[in-house]
Structures are given as C-alpha cells and as structure tokens.
Amino acid sequence: MGVMEDRLPADVELARHLAADLDGAFEALVLAHQDRLFTIALRTGGNRNDAEELVQDCLVRAYRALATYEPARIRELRLRGWLTTILLNAGRNRARVKRVPTTELAFEPGAEPAVDPFIRRDQRESWGRLLAGLSPAQRTAVVLRHVDGMSYAEIAEAVGRPEGTVKAHVHRGLAALRTALLASEGPPEGLRAEEIPA
Numbered sequence: 001m002g003v004m005e006d007r008l009p010a011d012v013e014l015a016r017h018l019a020a021d022l023d024g025a026f027e028a029l030v031l032a033h034q035d036r037l038f039t040i041a042l043r044t045g046g047n048r049n050d051a052e053e054l055v056q057d058c059l060v061r062a063y064r065a066l067a068t069y070e071p072a073r074i075r076e077l078r079l080r081g082w083l084t085t086i087l088l089n090a091g092r093n094r095a096r097v098k099r100v101p102t103t104e105l106a107f108e109p110g111a112e113p114a115v116d117p118f119i120r121r122d123q124r125e126s127w128g129r130l131l132a133g134l135s136p137a138q139r140t141a142v143v144l145r146h147v148d149g150m151s152y153a154e155i156a157e158a159v160g161r162p163e164g165t166v167k168a169h170v171h172r173g174l175a176a177l178r179t180a181l182l183a184s185e186g187p188p189e190g191l192r193a194e195e196i197p198a
Contacts, residue, residue: 011079019071026066029079030059036148037087043131043143044091054094058087084150084158088140130180137161138173145170 014032017025037058041051062083066074131139140159144150145166152170156163 008080015075015077015079018066018077019074022063022066022074026063029062033079033083034059037083040084040087040143040148041091043147044088044140045095045132045136050094054087054091057090057094058083061086061090078154078157081150081154081158084144084148084154085160088159126184130177130184133180134173134176135169138169138176141166141169142173142177146174 010032014025014028018029034055037055038051041054041058042048065086131142134142137159141155144155144158145152150158152163152166155166159166161169
C-alpha cells in the first residue's frame with residue numbers, strides 16, 4: 001500500500017466545515033471515517049460488538065473535544081491521525097478495565113475474487129489468530145500501516161511513539177507473521193509467507 005498524504009484534501013475541507021458549523025458538519029465526519037475506524041478497532045483486538053462500541057466512544061469523544069476547540073485549531077487538525085489517536089486511547093482505556101478478546105480479529109490481505117464464504121471466514125479466522133499472536137504494539141503498527149495505509153509519520157503521531165519505533169514494530173510484526181505462517185500447517189488460502197510485505 002502506498003504512503004498516504006499527511007492531510008487528505010477531503011479532510012482539509014471537512015475540517016473547514018467543522019470549524020464553521022460543528023453540528024452541521026459532524027455527520028459528514030462520521031460518514032467519512034466510521035468504516036476505517038471500525039476496521040482498525042476490529043483488527044487490533046476486539047470482536048464486532050466491542051469494535052462498534054469503541055468507534056461510538058471515539059466519535060463521542062471527538063465531538064466533545066471539537067466543541068471545546070477554537071475554529072482555527074479545528075481547521076488545522078489532521079483528522080485521520082487525530083481520530084485514530086482517540087480510537088487507540090479509548091481502546092487502551094477499555095483494555096485496562098476489561099481484557100479485550102482477540103479471537104475475532106479480522107484481516108483480509110487485499111481484494112480477492114469471489115470465493116466460498118466459508119473459505120473467506122476461515123481466512124479471516126486464520127489471519128485473526130496470526131495477528132492475535134503479535135504484541136499489541138506490533139499488531140497496531142501492522143494494521144495501521146498495511147491495512148489502513150497510514151504513513152509511518154502518521155502512525156507515530158497517532159500512537160505517540162518515535163517514527164523509528166513504529167518502523168521497528170511494523171518490521172518485527174511482519175517478521176513474526178512470516179514465521180507464524182511458516183510454522184503453521186499452511187498459510188491462509190491464497191497467500192504464501194514470502195508474499196507478506198517487508
């Protein structure tokens with residue numbers, strides 16, 4: 001996946017609308033980001049219900065924060081990274097209270113042709129087990145980089161770690177996934193261990 005721009009043009013425009021009319025533009029923020037936030041929440045450690053609740057919590061926190069910001073601050077926000085940070089922090093807070101199950105982690109590497117839904121479910125479960133074997137820092141870094149397509153700089157900002165640390169987490173996470181694939185009875189359908197990006 002290619003490196004994403006620091007601020008996407010749609011988010012720049014959306015930030016302007018939010019600064020001018022928070023209540024009128026907030027629905028557009030939700031529609032623009034809810035799916036990617038759900039994907040991150042699901043793939044970094046929760047089941048569907050937990051992921052849905054986490055996204056709702058994230059969006060409520062985002063609205064409350066925006067309501068306290070000056071318009072100039074809202075216009076300068078990097079919405080994508082800012083929302084990801086809120087989501088990850090909300091997830092950490094929940095994990096402190098309740099151990100988040102990782103049995104339903106989902107990972108679908110790239111678009112695939114139509115296949116038997118049971119095979120796809122098996123693939124998601126296989127990838128979920130592999131991702132669950134990573135440390136939380138590695139899992140988050142790999143998902144944000146290779147599923148959500150964030151740049152290393154965006155991830156570093158979102159997780160509050162140096163860019164070099166993020167790169168190390170991605171590299172080690174991918175190496176661990178390769179090792180796990182090789183050690184397993186076989187990689188998920190349609191993917192070989194050597195195809196996992198470095």
